[in-house]
Structure formats: C-alpha cells, structure tokens
Amino acid sequence: MKGLVAMNKILKSLIIASTFVSVGANELVDKIEKFKWDNIDVTYIQDDKFPTYNVTIFFADGAIKDGRTKGVTKMMFDLLESGTNRFSLNEIADNLEFYGVSTTSNVTHEFSSYSYSGLAKDVIPTTKKICHIFRDAVYPNQELSKAKKSLIAQRQNLVSNHGELASIAFRSISLKGTPYVSDVRGRLADIKRIKRAYLQSRLKYFRDDVKKKVYITGPRSLLKVKNIITDECGFNAKASFIRRLDTEVKEIKKFNPEKPxxxxxxxxxxxxxxxxxxxxxxxxxxxxxxxxxxxxxxxxxxxxxxxxxxxxxxxxxxxxxxxxxxxxxxxxxxxxxxxxxxxxxxxxxxxxxxxxxxxxxxxxxxxxxxxxxxxxxxxxxxxxxxxxxxxxxxxxxxxxxxxxxxxxxxxxxxxxxxxxxxxxxxxxxxxxxxxxxxxxxxxxxxxxxxxxxxxxxxxxxxxxx
Missing domain, CATH: 3.30.830.10 (Metalloenzyme, LuxS/M16 peptidase-like)
Incomplete structure (x- = not known):
C-alpha cells in the first residue's frame, strides 16, 4: 500500500511538472530566432543561464549515396579531426582539449550533423579551428590505416557480440528492397576498400553541394561567429542539395501467424x-x-x-x-x-x-x-x-x-x-x-x-x- 501511495505521488508530480514545463516549452519557442547567413539557415535560442554554448551544423544529406563503398560518409565525419594540412591529430586534440571542447558527429542515411560545445568565451578560436578542419582536412594515411584496422577488428568481433550482430542482421533483412538497407558504418569488405581520396571527395561534396543549417544555443555574443562560419569553413554559399526520397517498396506478404x-x-x-x-x-x-x-x-x-x-x-x-x-x-x-x-x-x-x-x-x-x-x-x-x-x-x-x-x-x-x-x-x-x-x-x-x-x-x- 505504501508503495502505491508513493507511486501516486510520483505520478502527480510528473503531471504537475508536465504542466509547468509545457509553459517553459512555449517560452523557449518564443525565444527561437531565425537568420540567413548567406545561404545558410540559422536557428538561435538565447540561453544566459550558463556561460556555455552548443553549435550544430546540419547537412541535408547522409550516407544513402555512398556508392559501392558503404561507410565512406560516416568515416569522413569520424576522421575529420585526424589531421589537416597544418596540424596533426594530436595537435588538434590538444587544442580542442585546451578549450574544453566536446565534438560529436551523427550520420544517418538521410542527413548528417556535426556538433561542438564549450565555454562561450572561447567560441571564436574554437569555431576558427573547426572551420579550418572542415576546409583543410587531409585524412592522413597513417590515421586512416589505424581507424580501418580498429573498425575491421570490431566487425570481426561481432561474432561474439550476439546482441549487436542480431540487430545488424535484422536491419539488413527487414529493410531489404529499400534504399536504407545498407549499414552506414559499412561492412568488412567496404571498410577494407576505403581510401583517403574517397574521404576527401566526400568532404568536398558536403562542403560544396549540400544545403546546410546551423543551430546555436547560448549567450547572444555567440552570433559573432557568423563571418567565421560563412567565410572560413569553405562552405559554398550556393550549396542547395537536399536529399529527398519517395520510395515505393514492395508490400510484405502476409503469413499465417500460426506458422510465421x-x-x-x-x-x-x-x-x-x-x-x-x-x-x-x-x-x-x-x-x-x-x-x-x-x-x-x-x-x-x-x-x-x-x-x-x-x-x-x-x-x-x-x-x-x-x-x-x-x-x-x-x-x-x-x-x-x-x-x-x-x-x-x-x-x-x-x-x-x-x-x-x-x-x-x-x-x-x-x-x-x-x-x-x-x-x-x-x-x-x-x-x-x-x-x-x-x-x-x-x-x-x-x-x-x-x-x-x-x-x-x-x-x-x-x-x-x-x-x-x-x-x-x-x-x-x-x-x-x-x-x-x-x-x-x-x-x-x-x-x-x-x-x-x-x-x-x-x-x-x-x-x-
């Protein structure tokens, strides 16, 4: 009985929280500002609670057109910080660590994104470094070789990770006949084929051709990164490609549920x-x-x-x-x-x-x-x-x-x-x-x-x- 009373109290508090936060959500919506930085759509929410920021660069394409070698787009983003024409992987890592910067990328079949966050006072040097990486990443063969070796070992070890292997197999089987059947990470044969030139070509495509959006949260002073993003990242101001698919997929045949x-x-x-x-x-x-x-x-x-x-x-x-x-x-x-x-x-x-x-x-x-x-x-x-x-x-x-x-x-x-x-x-x-x-x-x-x-x-x- 005591447990039921406690549970009821929790549920009531959640309902109250939902009511209050829905008001907060509307306040956040009221704070949404939208700009155009050249051809880049920008969404900004001012947040002065902490002196921190979060920037997400959204790309309107993903891994669906990786071609014969799957996994190229994901590896291109994963190894962005592996080296440029001026800095090594270690130098880039040390610089980002000095400013307390966290970075992450996300690649799906339909879209990709790259996010970075840190202290608002450091947003200028950090954004300059991120833009330098996007503009001048070279994907050193030494770092590419290390990454491929690690990924190959991970794929080979799937035989002992039955849960992960089952999910990969399920995706492949359940999405057969659709454009989304491939694993964005690529399979063993794909990983072995990936070359430095493939990654550089893919990065150039995302810089030059793919439509971008930028999402920013933090103090208003962050908006001074405008000229850095538009002028120093190497993004083509005329890039307009947006991935759109309207795929007709063969309907799954029904079976007798007594004999699936x-x-x-x-x-x-x-x-x-x-x-x-x-x-x-x-x-x-x-x-x-x-x-x-x-x-x-x-x-x-x-x-x-x-x-x-x-x-x-x-x-x-x-x-x-x-x-x-x-x-x-x-x-x-x-x-x-x-x-x-x-x-x-x-x-x-x-x-x-x-x-x-x-x-x-x-x-x-x-x-x-x-x-x-x-x-x-x-x-x-x-x-x-x-x-x-x-x-x-x-x-x-x-x-x-x-x-x-x-x-x-x-x-x-x-x-x-x-x-x-x-x-x-x-x-x-x-x-x-x-x-x-x-x-x-x-x-x-x-x-x-x-x-x-x-x-x-x-x-x-x-x-x-």
Missing part, C-alpha cells in the same frame, strides 16, 4: 537465442509520432510494459524485452528486441506473435494500462525542456522530419485523446502480427524447434559482418 516466417541467422556455439521483430514503415503509412511514441511506451517501454509483463513476469522466458517505432524524414522502422534460452526459443517466437496479435484488438487493451502510459509519457515529455540545448536537439529532429513545432508542443494534449483503438491500430501498423519480419540468431541446433512452429529461411552470420 522466421529468418534464422546461424552462429556457431551461441548459448542463447536473440530475437528481433519489426517492419519498414512507408512514409504514407506514418501513424504520427504521437501515436508511435505512446504505443512504444505501452508495448515495450520499460519494466511495466506489456512485453515485459508477458514474457518475463508471467512466463519467465527472458530478463528483458523492449520495442520502439519511429519515423524519420522519408521512412520509419520498428524493432522489438529480446532474448531467451535455446530450449524456449520456439515458445518465445510464438508468444511474441501472440502478444502482437492480441494487442491489435482494442478490446484486449485495458484502459488501466492506457492511463498508466498516459501519465508516464506526459511526465517524460516534461524533462525534454530542462535545457535549451536539449530542446534544440528536438528542434533539429523536428526540422528534418518536417514536423511543425506547434504539433510537438501540443503533444500532451494529443496524448490525452489517445484511445484503445488508436493504440491497437498503431501496434498493427508498426508490428503487424501477420507480416512482421522475425529474425532469430543462434546455434543451428535451434532450427529443429523453430521448424516445428514456422517456415525457416537460413543465413550465415558472415553475411552481416
């Missing part, structure tokens, strides 16, 4: 079965981020989720299970992830399909569960606005997905309207029980049990290294 199609990835001596399930979601079938986030929390968002209750608490088939689904600019995907012992792999697959089928029927979803999820997602939403930099990250994502900021701010109101019918419909859209792509990774001895419950298609783990 199972993609089995064979790994010698695997001591447990890794299970993944999900589908590619076409842009035209987007259920809306509000429904997808709510459904993800309901189905597989933690220890109170339906998957954990059914697979762990009731049946003891696993220690953990989670599921999520989301859209990007031109497509979306869903993934359900869990694992189990060899002896229970058949039962696990059957239970996963049954859970998806049962929860695609509104009357099987309790209103009590809906209300719990409603409170949880509203409370979690509140914490996204604690810092303007966190809000800016959301803004970058929304801009790329072409979601109006007003819709994001109305999220809690939208959540209040989500019904059992909405959840059931979204579960079937993201995890259709009679179409879902099921991947099981394990030792070949598991095939006997799986063949009794479904049709098996076998792959070697080497296909995914």
């Amino acid at each position: 199609l199972i993609h089995f990835v064979e790994v010698p001596k695997a001591n447990q079965a890794q299970v993944r399930a999900g589908v590619y979601i076409a842009k035209k079938e987007d259920p809306g981020f509000e429904n997808l986030e709510f459904m993800s929390q309901y189905l597989g968002g933690g220890f109170t989720s339906i998957l954990v209750k059914e697979l762990r608490t009731k049946r003891g088939l696993t220690y953990s299970a989670w599921a999520t689904a989301g859209m990007q600019k031109d497509y979306g995907r869903s993934i359900l992830s869990t694992f189990t012992k060899e002896e229970t792999v058949g039962q696990m697959v059957q239970e996963v399909v049954k859970i998806l089928k049962d929860n695609s029927v509104p009357t099987n979803i309790s209103m009590e569960e809906i209300e719990k999820v409603r409170k949880a997602v509203k409370g979690g939403f509140a914490f996204q606005f604690q810092k303007p930099s966190s809000f800016m990250r959301q803004l970058v994502s929304l801009d790329n997905s072409q979601v109006d900021i007003k819709r994001f701010l109305e999220y809690t109101e939208s959540v209040d309207k989500i019904s059992q019918e909405d959840v059931a419909k979204t579960i079937y859209a993201a995890f259709p029980y009679d179409k879902v792509q099921i991947v099981v990774l394990g030792d070949k001895s598991m095939k006997k049990a799986l063949s009794k419950i479904g049709k098996i298609k076998t792959y070697s783990y080497k296909n995914f290294l």
